[in-house]
Structures are given as C-alpha cells and as structure tokens.
Amino acid sequence: MKVVGVGCGDGMLTEEAISAISEARLIYGSNRAIERVRRYINTGCTVNVITDYKALRGLPDHAVILSTGDPLLAGLGTLGGEIICGISSLQAAFAALGIPWSNVSVIDAHGKDHEGAITDAAIDCRRSRPVFIIADPKFPVRKLADALHGMDLLIHICQNLGEPGERIITGTPDNPPVPDSTLFCCIVLPNRTE
Template sequence: MRIVGVGCGPGMLTAEAARVIADASLVYGSVRAIALARDAIPPGCEVHEITDYRSLRSLPDHAVVLSTGDPMLAGLGYLPGDVVPGISSLQIAFARLKVPLTRAAVVSAHGKDHARAIAEAREETMRGRVVFLIADPAFDVGAFAAALPPRIRLAVCEDLGYPAERIAVGTAAQPPAPRGDLFVVVAGEF
C-alpha cells in the first residue's frame, strides 16, 4: 500500500505524488482528497470514498490511499506501507506568516480533548515555540486565547491553499475568530 499526501489545497500535489497516483489501479480517499488528486487519477482507475477508516489496514498491497495535506501531520501516515509526503497546512501557514519551521511545535486538538490541547499549546508557547494547533470545527479560539498571555500573537488560518484562503492575525487579548470549519491556529511570538 502507498499512502500519498495530496497537499492541503488545489495545485499542491507534488510531482512524486502525481506519478504514484497516475500509476494506480485502486485509489481510496476522502471526498476532499479525491477532488485534490482528480487530475492525476488515471482513466479506468477504481476510486473509492473512504467510509470506514478502520478497514484501511486490510486494503490490498497495490492500493493507493490519499491523505489531505501530508500523511504524517495528523493524516493517514500511521497505515502500513510507503508514505509519499505532501505539502502540509503547517508549511503553508508558516510560509505565509514567515515563521521558520524550526520554531514549530505541533499540537492536535482535532477530535481530541480541547482542554488538554490548550494546556499543551500554552506550555509550548511559554517555552518560546510557535504553536501550530490543528483545530476541528468545535475548537474555541477564544478559550485558547484566554489561556495565553495577552501579548501572544494568534493567527487563524482558514482554507489554506484554496482561493478563499484567509489568515487573520491578532493577539490573545484580541483574538481573531474563524469564519468556517477548515482552520488551524498559530500562536506565539512571531
């Protein structure tokens, strides 16, 4: 099996990922991942929307599994098989904000205990790291901001790589608010 990162938005499919997908006869992915890779999927390829993530471990060896962004950043990189990296939302957010990746601390709140994620992100921020927090639609940016010193900068990065991309920057004292469901939060002194 090959797990292929399709990038976090349109046009972010790497040449290596496109080659692997173009050689595939069996592809699995989310609706969004399939849409991002559509132009690379060859005619006649069997394409399936993932409906049961637990069953992915039992796919045949020749299957290609599409993962949005990079499979190793809260993606499907845990599956057995070779991983082809993709362009992640972390890379795009830090590039847009001009923050070196060496300062990053990644915290996931996606489908996890938000209070625990906020505590972990606060701790990393207090160490001088720039936190890249992977949020889900229910994540409360205001609660996160309230846990930080007022001077800490916050950026809500939405729809990264898409035409409607939006990056709103504020501080913990005046945090930006997300407008949609597909967002990450960057916090720290940057």
C-alpha cells in the same frame, strides 16, 4: 499500499504524489481528497470514498490511500506502507506568514482532546516557543485565547490554505481572531514588535 499526501490545498501535490496517483489501479480517499486529484486519476482506476477507516489496514498492497495535507501530520500515515509526503498546512501557513518553523511545537487538536491541546499550547507559549495547532471545526479559539491571557502573543488563524478563499486573521489573547471557515489551523507566536 501507498499513503499519498495530496496537500492542504490545490496545487500542493508533489511530483511523486502525482506519479503514484496516475499509476494507481485502486484509490481510496475522502471526497475532498479525490476531487483535489481527480485530473490525475487514470480512466482504468477504481476509486472509492472511504466509509470505514478501520478497514483501510486490510487493503491490498497495490491500493493508494489519499490523505489530505501530509499523511504524517494528523493524516493517515499511521496505516503503514509506503508514505508519499504532501505539502502540509504547517508548511503552507508558515510560508504564508513568512516565518521560520524550525523550533515550532506541533499540537494535534483535530478530532482530539481540545482542552489538553490548549493546556499544551499554553505551556509551550510560556516557554516562548511558537505553537502550531492543527484544529478542527469545533476547536475553541476563544478558550485558547483565555488560556493565553496576559501573554504578549499573536494568534494567527490560517484558513482555507491553498484554496481560493485562503485567509489569515490575526489577533491577540485579549482580542482573538475568529475563524469563519471550518478548515483552519492556529499559529501562536511571541509578539516581537520592533
């Protein structure tokens, strides 16, 4: 099987991903992922919305599984098979901010332990490391800000990356940004003002 990253927003597919999708005879994906690539799906392809993620491991070798963002950044890349990368929210967010991400700590809080993610982020911030948090709609940005209280940091909420409503909201631990979308990630950086 192939696990294909469809990017975190429109226009963020790689040529390799487009090729794999257009040649596929069997595709599985979320509604959002399928809609993002629909124009590349050939007419003879069978397309299925994923209803049981556990059943994906039993798909035939020729199946293509669509993963939003990049399959190995909180995606479906752990299923195995051939992995075709996509443009991730990490890449898009740091590009939008114009900030290098070579030493960033990546924390996956998407559908996972939010408290543990916040603790890990605070530890990394005390070490002056930039932090990228893959959030989900319930991620408590206010609790993150509380854990970072007293540190000279900027908190960026990057939401709807690659979509028409893309927006970056910036705040501090004392005045944190508030997301107004369910699709967002957080970047926490030392406040290096000149």
